[in-house]
Amino acid sequence: MPNWCANRLMFNGIQNSDVLKTWIAGGGLSLHRRARKEGKRQIRRWSDERKAAARRRNLERRVNRIAPLFADELIERELETRPAYFRGKSAR
Known part of the structure; x- marks a missing residue:
C-alpha cells in the first residue's frame, strides 16, 4: 500500500493503524473510500x-417456458x- 494512502487512512473519523496491520496485499480485503x-x-x-x-410479463415468460401448450x-x-397482485398491488 502506498505511504500516502496509509498515512491518510481513517476509520470512523480516527486514524486506525489496526486496519493497516490486518491488510495484506492480495488477501481479499479492499480499502476504499x-x-x-x-x-x-x-x-x-x-x-x-x-x-x-412486470408481473404479467414474468408470469407469461415463466408459464410459456414450463407449459407452452397450456x-x-x-x-x-x-x-x-x-x-x-397482477394489478400491481402489494401485500403490505
Missing part, C-alpha cells in the same frame, strides 16, 4: 402500473386467482 452525501438517498418505488406489467389457460387461471 466512499463519499458521504448529506441526507439519505431517496428510494425509488415502482408505480402500480409498472409493477403490474399457457393461455394457466395464465388466465392465475390472473383470476390473484387479481390484486
